[in-house]
Amino acid sequence: MGALTRTSTEALRGRGRRSGGRGVAAGAAATILAVVGTAVPLASAAAPAQAAQVATAANPSQEVVIPRADRATPRVDTPLAATGTGFLHRQEGTDGYTWTDFASGTSTQVPGLQTLPANARVRPVGAGGDLLAISPSPARGAAWYTLLDPHTGEQRDVQLPPHHTFRGTVGGKVLALESATSTTSSAGVLLDPGASATQPLQITGLPEGALLSSLSLQQQATDDHGAVISFRQDGAYRYGLLDPETAVITPLPEAMSGEGLDILLSADRIAWWGHGYAGLRWLPRGDFSAGTEEFPLPDDAFPLALLGDTLLTSSPDTTSGTALGRRLTARPLDGTEPATVLDHLALVSDSPPQAADGSALFVGGTGSGDWAVHRFTARPGGTPAHEVAQPLPPVSAKLLGLSLYRGTLGRVDSSEGRIAIHQQDIGTGPVPVAGAAESLPVGLPSSTVRCATGEDCVRMVEGNGYGVSFLSETGGRTYLETRVDPYTSHVRMQLPGSGGEVRDASPSYVVVDGGSPKTQYLIDPGYDRVIRSRPVQAAALWYSTLWSAAPASPGTLTAERLTSDATVPGKPVRTVRTGVACVPTELQATARWLYWSCGAGKQAGVYDLTNNHGFAVPSGPAMLGDGYVIRHDRTAGELKLTDFHTGGPLAERSFAALPAGPLADDRRITWTVDKYSGHVAYVDADRRVHVAADGVPDSAPVVGEEYTNGNVAPRTTSSYYSTWEASFHLSRPVDSWQVDIVQKATGRRVATLRGGAVRGRYTVGASWNGREPNGALPPSGTYTYQLTARVGGGTAPVKGGSGLLQVMCGALPTHVYDCDGFPDMVAVRKDGRTDSWEGHPQGHFYNRSYTADWPTSSTLVPVGDINGDGYADMLVRDSAGELRAYWGFGQVYFARGSNKSTLLGKGWNTYDLLTSAGDLNRDGRSDLLTRDRSGALWFHAGTGKGTFKSRVRVGTGLSGYTALVGMGDLNGDKTGDLLGRDKAGNLYRWFGNGKGGFGGRVKIASGFRSYNALVGVGDLTQDGRNDLVGRDTAGNLYRWAGNGKGGFGGRVKIGSGWGVYKALS
Template identity: 30%
Template sequence: MAVGVAGALALSLAVLTAPGPAQAAPAAAPDVDTPVATTQLNRVQPSGIAYFWAGTSGLEYSAGDGRSHWLDYPGVTPPEHAGPDDLATGADVVVSGRPDGGVTLEHRSTGVTASVTYSEGQSFYDAIGWNVLVSDKTSGGVHILRPTADGGTKDIPLTGIPAGARIDAYPTSGSVTHVGIVYTLDGTTSAGLVDLADGSVHTYMTNVAPVGPRMVFNDRWLVVGREAIRVDAAPGTEPAPVQYPAKSLAVVGDQLMAGDPDFVSGPDDDKLTAVSLTTGAQRTVLKDSDGTFGPTLDGGMLATAGTSPTDWHVYRVLPTADGDVSAPEVVFTVPPQRAIVDGLMLAGGELLMYGNATNTANAYAAFAVPLDKDGRPTGEQARRGPYLDWTSCLSGDAACPQLRPLGNGRYAVLYTDSDGKQSLEVVGHSTNVDAIDTVATGDLGGRLPSGSGRYVLYNGGSAGVQKVADFAGPGGMDGTITLDRPRTAAAVWGQRLWTPGSTKGSVVAYDLKAKRNVATVNTGAPCTPSEIQAVDTWLYWTCGATGPAGVYDRAAGRAISVPSGPAALADGYLVREDRTTHVLSLTDFHTGTAATRTLAVLPAQDQNTGGDTGRWTADRFGGNVAYLTDGGKVALVTAGVPTTPLAQMEAQTDAATATTGDPWRPIWQLSKPSTWTLNLFDGRGTIVRTLTGASTAAAVEPSWNGAWDNASRVPGTYTWELTAKPRDGQGPDLSVTGTTTVK
């Protein structure tokens, strides 16, 4: 029989695994670029930490995600188990279970458990170390239950509570040998401690605040309100006044720890202060500590502190042998909470992530992260521009938000007012983060197809509407409409507007400052281009969504065929997303021949479909590529394409009075990031002032008040010379010169 069963089983398996009809192999995933870095839009408020339990070996907490987490303190030797008879070892005891009519206690370091049971007439109140507090359902009296060595439960009633007293609270703090007690008798509120060893109540203070007196204590001190007393004080000892900033938070050793995690009204609230209960001396233990605080069962405390969501830590403070507090030790670093990215921009080596990173509805802004030449973040995110209402998007707009980075640290965005009309706004000023420069378009339902530096191209929703807005100067002034023309394919790069010429394939450059055509280029396109993009010496054209497309290299005078379909032009390459497969690809054409590689496969489900400022983006100002991952983070990929030499796109160098109140503030909009030196020469050719700096994105924006290096100030005409070095090290330095005046 055994053989027969085995044979049947073998036969059954053979039938189940027999090969069926040939199946087509799944398509192989394309090879993709490995991101050089990933980042995320961090919420501007640090994660809120809630402490559920904190003992000798670790803590249980929540980091704003609603879930409980356990953490062992780094480098801590777990305490040995000594049992319920040694109350001090209860500093590492947690409640591990709540069966009906009982409580299971566990010594966390060793895993040893003990249980207590209570009668039907009792209900659970709290657990402190090896002690369980229960209340009598009939009388309201509280008992201490503690496990015994033989597995039983020791029931200890509280003694010393005046007859007729109403119990207000049993506060806990930094002790496993005592619990606080607040009671009211004949209209007078008193405060004291319950000795958990024998249940005796010791009253230390009377006439305390009747509503919620703030009580903190350890095994040495009790502090209620602004009074303190030693736990071992003789009966009848009067409490001593204690002065401290903000709120009392915990007692550690002989130190009262004070601060205000809930409301920061001044510098004292924004730090954790230790106040000696023996001398009154105060010292700062932690700066920037407006987070969560909590006493720990071993007589220490935990404090959440830091300067930003990415510099946010939980610190542990312990008592020292002489009654002082230890230096704060980082227990762990709290990761920042991720906000949803609703738009992406790259310009001049900066990543701008647009979204609501606050806890307030309709508070959207762009947050900038500086990048190195390969696309790796080199600094913290910082808000770049004011908070904007989501009404900048039209209802059902698939290309929302409408964002256009300008290569000078700023970006353009469309705002739709209550009557549906759009304003074009430029935000992101380096000197005033909340400034908004605006100009009314007079139209609605428009788009921002192009822009750089001071100029932004607007295509209205109404037929034929096309305008160029000019936002001259360093910011802080509204823009003007400098050109209003019939809509065609068009692109702005620097001070030139590129539009189709009068013959097939020709493209004309119109100088927005000189107000005239300055160049005509024959791109070789077999049509009047339906779309034009311009970056550096590259002109991209298409003949419809499915027609031929190409790039004309103005520097080499050659036409290059590229794949058709919607794409974004950058310096020497194109980026496009296949909206069917969601493959994000890069076409490198800088050699004169197009070569395409896959950067990534984007999530099938759109977060938004905002094109080249939606879930992916390319840096037109000598940079790289970024895209949103399926986890909502931002991946950064090195383009790997040589950049063109550093060039001046447009400059604003008109002379000013050059005084402290009205400095000369020239602007050179360059084609990619740089470090720069500006020399000022007097009439004899002597350098009298040298200014240096790094570009804001790709814009050089110095400021000179007319003073020489030696602080002298002489009116007259000065020659300036700007030398800019490309940050990526590719190509020669750029040098330009001119004159200005000091009055």
């Protein structure tokens, strides 16, 4: 198995916290050079951004302009009445009423017509002209109606006959009904609106005993040639066709009877339907005796208009998944296949106005982008003719707030018919580039706290790992809420008080200033916990650093490190003095800069935390950027920038035009600054969002916060230590990143982890399974990691992105018994009591205490891993000559009663010396050397299965050496080597030849006669070279550091009191 890497993710600190919908990518296995860590792309489509030039006082720089967001809900338009040439309507966003001409499409405001009574009816007075009748009269009330010329706006009030009410128009005349009294029945007249002196034309033709209904004419039941009017006869509702020329009603067949029928009138048909009808019924307009026809309809179809031979109905929209309204379907009366003619209908089209010429108007379309008033006109032998009478442009959504965070633009608006956050990737390079936009699936609650009383604005504070932070109120309770992306759950936690505002946020914490009581809350949203409550004061967060300005110490700013359980103030880790004797009311912080302000019109300044000096900046509503501050100069109507990236302020310059609005503080509403990526956003008068480069050189990324588990055990089954994981919160977005893992002792790189762009709330998330690219285990021990990042075309180490990690239970180094990579020793006292000594990073040993008892006649031989389980084993020869292998388990612990063992054979008393020099034949297995009493040296090759092959003689004449010491590899050729000391105290070296034997001896030192124990202890100094340890007769322990060439440096005393031990192994 090769090395594993893992995608960028949230901080490892998230373990145990509130879980989101997305964490570490499951199964993200790849080779060690796999490209990982790319931030999740934003997927939904959006209007393309427009590149533009914005001139700043310093130099022109690129910006992108995000087109205004249009409301998903289409523009509302209400057609009131139509003639043969045009129609009167009222449109959202337009004052008064509009007249639109069918032929030219020209729309004009009707002069003088601003309002109509709430219950007004507007009807066309004949198809031949454009005169409209309005009842009741806007000026005179219900006893009058008004004739309106929509072109000129001329209005003429006409009084109705006494006790009469307006009921509609037909054939160029006005229908009025006389109210019934206790002594008279209801009567109706037709009035000629153009000739006030003309006598009313009495309506006749009703059957004996019939009474006119007081109902108004249905718009779809009247045209220039007649109207269907209702009357009551013998307690039942009947209907008749009124002739406007004669005022005579011709009763319709009794088949058309019943209360509450909906009537549709076309040039050649009268149709009706009602509750309980299975379909539409109709009869020929010219021959009532022809009988009634029935046209079946689906249960969910609602008839709206009858045009020629086609019925128009509305039906539920079951395919688009939107809530824009029902669809309009054309259904030919000959039974041929129906067809959808409009995907959606506005609610006002449930009762569409029918023009005097028989055409009908509907409002609808596929969505807000093509919404329009549509005119349908009967066409002989086919579906109705269809034209757009008035396009309805989308309505610009109101922009309620802005956020800009690590290359992600957030807009709060009502474009979806609700308050929602829309995120858009605008890049992190010097020139913003607008990507696709997406809306968070969970909108903001309608109870979201507004930024000011009486204003429709939402101030979001970016920076928390769970998303932008804001407040909401429900039932008198105030909640801190977050929204992050379409994939992660959001936070909602109740605050102790009510009201207030979010002051600042960092990946782990949020500061909220409560309204009642006036209390400041330090909050850990991941644990739904208020860490601490304190009086409201200036505060700023930079990751886990909390800056505060206590009222009792004017001009003094302190920093403390927050933790989730910091219920009381911690010891300040930094104190800064502004040099001004006022108490700041506002703080903002980055890695290097600390902005403070003492309030509107008072002093403000910036402190350079790197160079330890401060300076003044202009006062006013300001936001801290990366080496600059921007303020809104409301008097000048401009955003102005003060650049101090070199350590001192330059002259303030104009950045962009932004006229003052109604808000005294419009930060994060109409403009905002991304202090992490070097972009500024602001809203123009057309509600377009400009995202511009700040024109100030970007600072190098630094680590704001880092979380790592510190260890990796590549052979473990424990999920936590099976990978090394690190999460780096960087001070700015990066284009790509790389983490190199290097063995500290040798400087050898064993792994390279790479990832793509990291922006938004995402962190550099590095994960390593503890293996080299070819799947091999690196040696146990200490490793370094170094994060580098690519930003703006350059690659550099990230300050703070380095440290140490420990490979546990990797490949087994020489003389290491446990899993930490530091050499160990087992020391047997003269009474058999055995102590375990573990290697220390400083090159000596520390006692892990008594661990076992061994007979003093036993010989303990460290032999490395001989059974292939990855743990160091110990050979023990007893006084009877039996050789037994005790299997290690990753601890400096070998005991007869605890460690499992296997008997390897008898007769090993033949040998007066046993030692292991490591792997002598380069097969990757530990081997054994023995010397018999004749001085012959024997090689026992390990099998890797806990046994040894038959011995092979590899040397003779070695009886004169008082010590033979297996050293492991001394010269870096991956073969074990051997040291020998003669009786004169000379020290010799034999390099292994890779075949189980050795080359010629080389004298490397003298004066070793006084040492009664020599141990090839491995790399005690952790420099990648095996070392030698010796004990003198006084019990002092010395170390000789290997030089990597087969020799050693001078001795260093590393202990005393070792004379109590009989043997060192």
